[in-house]
Amino acid sequence: IDGKQIEIKVYDPENDASMIGQRCTDAKNDGCVAIVFAYGDDMAPAAGQWALTNHFPVMMMPNTSTEVTIKNWSDYAFNCGLNAWSFAKVLAKAAVQDEGKKNFVFCGTDGAATIDAENLFLLEGQKIDPKFELLASYRVAESDSEFSNIASVAATSPDMVMQQGGGPSFVGWVQQASMFNLFAVSDVYNDFVVDSASNTPLVEANAFPYGKTHGIFLLPYWDKDAMDEETQLFYDSYMNT
Helix, strand or coil: CCCCCCCCCCCCCCCCHHHHHHHHHHHHHCCCCCEEECCCCCCHHHHHHHHHHHCCCEEECCCCCHHHHHHCCCCCEEECCCCHHHHHHHHHHHHHHHCCCCEEEEEEECCHHHHHHHHHHHHHHHHHCCCCEEEEEEEECCCCCCCCCHHHHHHHCCCEEEECCCCHHHHHHHHHHHHCCHHHCCEEEECCCCCHHHHHHHHHCCCCCCCCEECCCCCCCCCHHHCCHHHHHHHHHHHHC
């Protein structure tokens, strides 16, 4: 960067919030000049508090919860990734303003970020269309990959489904949604469907619902025919990475 060699070191708190302070201290003592913190909302507060106490920059990447982002913001800790509110604004413009959706059903996990996403999307959607409404909200534990409520979601026949959950849980959700013909009645918007490793089996099995599922940037990641030239270049670069 600007002609200076950058060395990257990895410190693993092993998904244990009580270890974050020690690992951050190790990085500081080893001569690191900043920390890129790649854990989610449940671990972020510990990193944010350590950053403020030690006056050491911590860049928190995947923290989508608006509450977590705001409560732990300081001169030394800041969120670099998308948060729930920015996702809600982008989604409201694409779904409510551009596509004319009148209602939605939420189906996802019970984390703070997903609660934010649901509430803020409703708020942003109603700024565009005051009659935009939430028909129902279905939640499962973050560790649960079985969405037993999909039959109820499909029976509701909403204009759209806001689905939260990535990786294996998304694969399971798509499989069950296909079983109950959800994609025949609703478009689905999800902010974590860019995981090519998890979704490749769906594509190879022709089980991915082309044109019915929209990802974090609302791009059709697996249908290049629907992309303009600039997006195709982005897609190729992303998949190569």
